Amino acid sequence: MLVLLVDVGNTNIVLGVHSNNEFITSWRISTDSKKTSDEYSIQVMQLFHNAKIDPNEIEGVIISSVVPNIMYSFEHMIRKCFKQEPIIVGPGVKTGINIKYDNPKEVGADRIVNAVAAHEIYKRPTIIIDFGTATTFCALTKKGNYLGGNICPGIRIASDALFERAAKLPRVELEKPGNVICKTTISSMQAGIIYGYIGQVEYIVKRMKKEMMDLGEENPFVLATGGLAKLIASETEVIDKVDTNLTLEGLRILYEKNRE
Structure with missing residues (x-):
């Protein structure tokens, strides 16, 4: 099972792909609240293509973010590219702490x-x-x-x-x-x-x-x-x-x- 992990920071967005207790790869892209979901789609799909990872194999997505005004575009990109409803870290999420x-x-x-x-x-x-x-x-x-x-x-x-x-x-x-x-x-x-x-x-x-x-x-x-x-x-x-x-x-x- 491949899981996409996304950490949206003020300067960079870190994306990682995890499978069977190991990280396959990770990327770092610039955070830009002006980008549309289509622009993020092109960028993220290119990363998957270069890494020879099939986006259709992603079975789950989780996102943490400290940049609220980017989330509409980014969540829309996730749904469009991966056909997944992402888990958003926030109130209601089980943490264990x-x-x-x-x-x-x-x-x-x-x-x-x-x-x-x-x-x-x-x-x-x-x-x-x-x-x-x-x-x-x-x-x-x-x-x-x-x-x-x-x-x-x-x-x-x-x-x-x-x-x-x-x-x-x-x-x-x-x-x-x-x-x-x-x-x-x-x-x-x-x-x-x-x-x-x-x-x-x-x-x-x-x-x-x-x-x-x-x-x-x-x-x-x-x-x-x-x-x-x-x-x-x-x-x-x-x-x-x-x-x-x-x-x-x-x-x-x-x-x-x-x-x-």
């Missing part, structure tokens, strides 16, 4: 999906860091209680803001310059953006660990995912593991829980 947010409906679908994967796979107190357009930090207990977390601007947002708001500063690639004391404007910006962000991550993780342990949890496992997770994890010891497939794994697990 207990969301302790003041208003559970406020929790982003991506954060729920990551928490489901972390609980099912790692079964321990976990701090989940998702380095996306925004960087989210989520606290999950061993019993699967989602305690909450925090949200801060993603590293690319911080970099773009520096370029857009400071007239003499150029746009830079997100690369480690090697030193914190730098001798060029570009390397100085890279050092400030990347190493400054690492400092932010380390402090937030330290505070979250203390708050979770004050509640009686054992020392939390720190799990990172998202496009820039490896870049940040390579420069800090507070991240225990990078799992780039965490969100797709969460979608797979949610599909299994809800497909009937």
Whole structure:
């Protein structure tokens, strides 16, 4: 059985095809709320054609999204191309975790999906860091209680803001310059953006660990995912593991829980 897993983010849409306990392939396309369902159909069908996967073999689809205004076109594309009614991650979907947010409906679908994967796979107190357009930090207990977390601007947002708001500063690639004391404007910006962000991550993780342990949890496992997770994890010891497939794994697990 082939299942299509879709994570709609603010910057990118990640699509994965799963079959018999393994991922066959995954793709990343740009999120564009101006695209019609026909335009998405052409793009997605081309991906399936290039991967030599028959769309008619897709037996189920699940979508998580943090971009509401794209969903009409995208859901219509799914129905048209795959003849399937997608499961949409949201209220009413079985998750297996207990969301302790003041208003559970406020929790982003991506954060729920990551928490489901972390609980099912790692079964321990976990701090989940998702380095996306925004960087989210989520606290999950061993019993699967989602305690909450925090949200801060993603590293690319911080970099773009520096370029857009400071007239003499150029746009830079997100690369480690090697030193914190730098001798060029570009390397100085890279050092400030990347190493400054690492400092932010380390402090937030330290505070979250203390708050979770004050509640009686054992020392939390720190799990990172998202496009820039490896870049940040390579420069800090507070991240225990990078799992780039965490969100797709969460979608797979949610599909299994809800497909009937």
